[in-house]
Amino acid sequence: MSKKIVIGGNDAVAYAAKQSFVDVISAYPITPQTSIIEKIADFIAKGEMNTRFIKVESEHSAMAAAMGASIAGGRVFTATSSQGLLLMHEVLHWASGARLPIVMANANRAVAPPWSIWAEQTDSLAQRDTGWIQFYASNSQEAYDLLFIAFRVAERVKIPAMVCMDGFLVTHTKEPVEIFEDEIDDFIKIKEKREVLDIDDPKAFGALAFPKDYMPIKLEQNKAVFSAAEAFDELSEQFYDISGRKYKELEIYGENSAEVAVVALGSIAETAHLAVDVLNNSGIKSKLVKINMFRPFPKKYLDAELKNVKHIVVFDRNISHGKGGIVKDEVTGSLGLGNVVGYVCGLGGYDVTEDDMVNAVRDVLDGKVKEDSYLWSEK
Amino acid sequence: MKKINRDEILQANHLACPGCGATLSMRLALKALGRKTVIVIPACCWTIINGPHGKNYAGVPVFHTAFETTAAVASGIKASFDMQGKSDITVMGWAGDGGTFDIGLQALSGAAERNDDIIYVCYDNEAYMNTGIQRSSATPYGAATTTTPPPIQKDRPKKDLMEIVNAHEVPYIASATIAYPKDLMKKFEKAKNTRGFKLIHLFSPCPPGHKSVESKSVEIAKLAVETGIFPLYEIENGVHKLTRKPKFTDVREYLYLQGRFKHLDDKEAEIITENIKQRWEKLTKKFEC
Numbered sequence: 001m002s003k004k005i006v007i008g009g010n011d012a013v014a015y016a017a018k019q020s021f022v023d024v025i026s027a028y029p030i031t032p033q034t035s036i037i038e039k040i041a042d043f044i045a046k047g048e049m050n051t052r053f054i055k056v057e058s059e060h061s062a063m064a065a066a067m068g069a070s071i072a073g074g075r076v077f078t079a080t081s082s083q084g085l086l087l088m089h090e091v092l093h094w095a096s097g098a099r100l101p102i103v104m105a106n107a108n109r110a111v112a113p114p115w116s117i118w119a120e121q122t123d124s125l126a127q128r129d130t131g132w133i134q135f136y137a138s139n140s141q142e143a144y145d146l147l148f149i150a151f152r153v154a155e156r157v158k159i160p161a162m163v164c165m166d167g168f169l170v171t172h173t174k175e176p177v178e179i180f181e182d183e184i185d186d187f188i189k190i191k192e193k194r195e196v197l198d199i200d201d202p203k204a205f206g207a208l209a210f211p212k213d214y215m216p217i218k219l220e221q222n223k224a225v226f227s228a229a230e231a232f233d234e235l236s237e238q239f240y241d242i243s244g245r246k247y248k249e250l251e252i253y254g255e256n257s258a259e260v261a262v263v264a265l266g267s268i269a270e271t272a273h274l275a276v277d278v279l280n281n282s283g284i285k286s287k288l289v290k291i292n293m294f295r296p297f298p299k300k301y302l303d304a305e306l307k308n309v310k311h312i313v314v315f316d317r318n319i320s321h322g323k324g325g326i327v328k329d330e331v332t333g334s335l336g337l338g339n340v341v342g343y344v345c346g347l348g349g350y351d352v353t354e355d356d357m358v359n360a361v362r363d364v365l366d367g368k369v370k371e372d373s374y375l376w377s378e379k
Numbered sequence: 380m381k382k383i384n385r386d387e388i389l390q391a392n393h394l395a396c397p398g399c400g401a402t403l404s405m406r407l408a409l410k411a412l413g414r415k416t417v418i419v420i421p422a423c424c425w426t427i428i429n430g431p432h433g434k435n436y437a438g439v440p441v442f443h444t445a446f447e448t449t450a451a452v453a454s455g456i457k458a459s460f461d462m463q464g465k466s467d468i469t470v471m472g473w474a475g476d477g478g479t480f481d482i483g484l485q486a487l488s489g490a491a492e493r494n495d496d497i498i499y500v501c502y503d504n505e506a507y508m509n510t511g512i513q514r515s516s517a518t519p520y521g522a523a524t525t526t527t528p529p530p531i532q533k534d535r536p537k538k539d540l541m542e543i544v545n546a547h548e549v550p551y552i553a554s555a556t557i558a559y560p561k562d563l564m565k566k567f568e569k570a571k572n573t574r575g576f577k578l579i580h581l582f583s584p585c586p587p588g589h590k591s592v593e594s595k596s597v598e599i600a601k602l603a604v605e606t607g608i609f610p611l612y613e614i615e616n617g618v619h620k621l622t623r624k625p626k627f628t629d630v631r632e633y634l635y636l637q638g639r640f641k642h643l644d645d646k647e648a649e650i651i652t653e654n655i656k657q658r659w660e661k662l663t664k665k666f667e668c
Binding site: 203 | 429432433434435437440444447453455459468485489492493
């Protein structure tokens with residue numbers, strides 16, 4: 001039977017890692033993530049967790065060692081925050097490109113200078129293009145639950161996943177969290193088959209790809225990231241059957257026929273529940289659209305939720321200097337202007353010719369291409 | 380005398396330049412290690428040599444990785460294999476001097492300090508050869524590269540990698556080169572049979588980078604040893620052991636075979652000779668008699 005204990009998000013994540021039968025963890029300390037890896041070290045010291053913990057000399061090596069452990073076939077976990085996540089940036093791309101289902105917890109923390117250890121999401125939102133699945137937990141229970149789902153989704157689509165939670169506000173705020181006993185075992189013990197280092201089938205992973213090879217590999221990776229949405233929908237349903245707690249790409253709270261939609265992610269989405277109540281009580285029909293899954297971007301659900309809303313107000317605990325809030329940009333980009341179509345083209349140096357462009361424009365004018373698309377055909 | 384294993388693991392259709400020391404090194408290393416080996420390769424000449432997407436000329440599993448991550452990735456692979464009961468597989472990092480002496484030194488230090496059970500190999504061709512001959516901290520005094528063209532050739536000595544790693548108190552460190560294949564293979568066998576962190580430092584002639592004749596690579600490697608430029612020795616659990624006593628022949632024999640030193644005059648050659656002498660004085664004190 002599950003039991004309720006009072007813990008913060010960091011401890012919740014450590015419990016989830018322990019109950020996910022992680023083979024290898026490689027991590028480096030950084031505030032406010034540190035208590036995750038301390039708790040895991042404690043579990044290992046007490047013999048409660050059968051995991052190899054590589055105490056690396058940097059976050060860059062944390063992700064590199066995680067890649068090694070993953071390509072060798074193990075289930076791998078790591079955790080970081082802010083500067084540490086930024087140091088990992090190069091290796092984040094590599095982990096996704098190598099299709100390694102590593103799961104990482106990120107304690108969202110502001111980026112220096114000036115030094116700050118407090119909550120902000122610029123760190124993880126700056127990794128949105130690295131090809132990682134991104135979940136945002138708003139409280140400790142969500143952090144705990146999403147970690148299990150993250151492992152299953154990541155391994156299903158062979159793309160790494162990060163579970164983000166605001167520094168201190170989620171990582172350290174103690175609240176009751178329902179912890180499984182062994183009810184989750186059947187769900188989490190499933191490991192999908194994937195290509196790993198195999199001495200009986202010696203392959204090279206990540207070798208130089210010429211443009212004609214590179215672009216289809218990247219489009220395949222992109223497809224896999226998109227497919228995480230469907231995997232999440234299915235696996236979170238299974239998780240609901242076990243836990244009674246339902247997770248969707250978006251969580252909606254408030255009036256169905258709202259005129260105002262408040263969009264947020266992370267801990268401010270918790271506060272937004274209260275704000276929406278106040279607005280509704282004062283006669284302004286409002287709803288909260290809380291983003292649980294930021295990558296792949298929940299375009300389909302977001303379009304449906306925001307289609308008939310008069311005003312959309314996005315709260316961004318992050319900043320893209322010279323532009324503004326990142327989530328606001330993503331939301332408007334997703335909704336579109338109605339007459340903008342994007343083509344992704346020319347990846348890895350693949351040739352984009354005048355003819356390609358003329359035909360692509362014609363396809364838009366002829367109504368053959370209505371949505372964002374990819375310019376790809378082998379020449 | 381022990382015969383060299385005839386089993387060729389490295390495939391002959393690799394993409395190396397003619398006379399490449401790094402490729403002959405790999406051929407010999409794999410003969411010593413066998414097929415139960417996986418290799419981590421960062422950005423370096425071997426990124427190309429091993430073949431493009433879909434190819435794997437090494438003949439054992441290879442993970443291509445980011446420039447500075449070799450040691451950390453190898454540590455991760457080893458930990459993961461151990462957890463899965465595959466501890467019999469040898470995990471080898473295979474990096475150039477740029478990826479080892481420079482950008483990968485931090486991860487190398489981390490893995491050495493943890494004494495992770497991996498073999499870290501640096502095939503040292505003494506510059507960033509894959510990007511077209513730029514100086515690294517392994518480039519020797521006096522060498523011309525595209526970023527140290529004469530008269531602003533390198534005026535600092537090469538980093539002492541083996542002593543840096545030795546400061547981490549690891550079980551096995553060795554230098555080797557293709558001119559002494561049995562010695563090289565013996566050292567790889569020893570590394571394979573030693574638990575903990577192992578470093579093998581290979582002097583690796585590079586005809587395009589050293590501006591040398593392709594057929595002279597083995598001779599240059601031999602001269603590197605015989606002139607005292609590249610000492611062949613082992614450090615086992617902190618104990619230094621000379622594995623080949625050089626004849627200390629005239630260093631100019633070595634220098635003149637390589638265009639990267641052609642701007643050096645006899646005075647410069649004397650400085651290099653003096654540097655060799657000083658290094659050996661320090662080194663000899665460490666060797667057990």
